[in-house]
Amino acid sequence: xxxxxxxxxxxxxxxxxxxxxxxxxxxxxxxxxxxxxxxxxxxxxxxxxxxxxxxxxxxxxxxxxxxxxxxxxxxxxxxxxxxxxxxxxxxxxxxxxxxxxxxxxxxxxxxxxxxxxxxxxxxxx
Amino acid sequence: xxxxxxxxxxxxxxxxxxxxxxxxxxxxxxxxxxxxxxxxxxxxxxxxxxxxxxxxxxxxxxxxxxxxxxxxxxxxxxxxxxxxxxxxxxxxxxxxx
Numbered sequence: 001x002x003x004x005x006x007x008x009x010x011x012x013x014x015x016x017x018x019x020x021x022x023x024x025x026x027x028x029x030x031x032x033x034x035x036x037x038x039x040x041x042x043x044x045x046x047x048x049x050x051x052x053x054x055x056x057x058x059x060x061x062x063x064x065x066x067x068x069x070x071x072x073x074x075x076x077x078x079x080x081x082x083x084x085x086x087x088x089x090x091x092x093x094x095x096x097x098x099x100x101x102x103x104x105x106x107x108x109x110x111x112x113x114x115x116x117x118x119x120x121x122x123x124x125x
Numbered sequence: 126x127x128x129x130x131x132x133x134x135x136x137x138x139x140x141x142x143x144x145x146x147x148x149x150x151x152x153x154x155x156x157x158x159x160x161x162x163x164x165x166x167x168x169x170x171x172x173x174x175x176x177x178x179x180x181x182x183x184x185x186x187x188x189x190x191x192x193x194x195x196x197x198x199x200x201x202x203x204x205x206x207x208x209x210x211x212x213x214x215x216x217x218x219x220x221x222x
Binding site for chain 2: 081082083086087090094102105106
């Protein structure tokens with residue numbers, strides 16, 4: 001038992017240092033293998049995405065911050081027009097350091113869709 | 126923006142987006158912010174045009190400005206300022222320099 005504990009301790013130390021260094025290809029990390037093997041380690045959490053997207057929308061000058069919720073529709077609920085829509089999407093691009101292609105950007109016209117798009121984007125930062 | 130014309134709404138929005146993207150590439154904070162403001166103001170001013178010839182004139186004007194902006198962004202980037210404007214520093218960053 002003592003030998004096993006010593007062995008485990010030896011094996012765990014490199015795992016933790018590598019985890020700190022952000023290494024993702026650690027085949028012996030049985031304690032935390034699922035997270036380390038997944039490529040979504042540094043992915044944003046849904047609450048973070050929602051919080052940041054709502055902040056972007058609230059700081060838009062033509063928007064009334066008290067009416068912003070995660071379900072709000074830009075043109076129907078907030079009274080914006082398509083130009084403002086484009087601006088908001090550009091602001092979201094800047095916030096998350098993304099490049100949203102035109103075809104996708106045209107479809108995003110509510111907070112819901114924006115949050116989903118950012119959350120599902122692998123490069124969101 | 127309410128009226129359809131020979132130039133579709135999608136094209137106008139696409140031009141708007143390209144202009145804003147090009148504006149982002151400027152290195153100088155002041156020019157970048159001015160360009161963004163100017164683009165937004167120009168499009169808002171012309172949003173209620175209904176005459177197709179006016180619309181297409183405004184659209185080609187926009188496209189010409191897009192070309193100018195792209196060229197200027199490239200030229201400015203060749204001589205990028207070494208010191209960033211104070212407006213670009215994050216809050217609570219170092220006071221030195």
